[in-house]
Amino acid sequence: QVQLVESGGGLVQPGGSLRLSCVASGSIVKVNPMGWYRQAPGKQRELVAAITRGGITNYADSVTGRFTISRNSAKNTVYLQMNSLKPEDTAVYYCNIDPALVRLWGQGTQVTVSS
Secondary structure (H helix, E strand, O other): OOOEEEEOOEEEOOOOOEEEEEEEOOOHHHHOOEEEEEEOOOOOOEEEEEEOOOOOEEEOOOOOOOEEEEEEHHHOEEEEEEOOOOHHHOEEEEEEEOOOOHHHOOOOEEEEEOO
């Protein structure tokens, strides 16, 4: 059974940076479009960044210019580089294929942006 494990979250001050990683147990990263999603308290989960099999990327308006999604298929890993972080970026971040499959949701990684 394929599993996705996110890591790299933490507490960071506004304006800071974090790099999230998502490691897959199988070759799912190589053969599927992948996405990073986030869920803030009291809000619905949203797609913030996506990357196609061909490497084309798309971003939510709220993170464009600050976040970068990338993929290393050989390592079955997807990354999310987050720069110029804002308090409103505080959320649990998850990876999944795009569009998401319910059975693939992992535990996520908490990102807290606060001074």
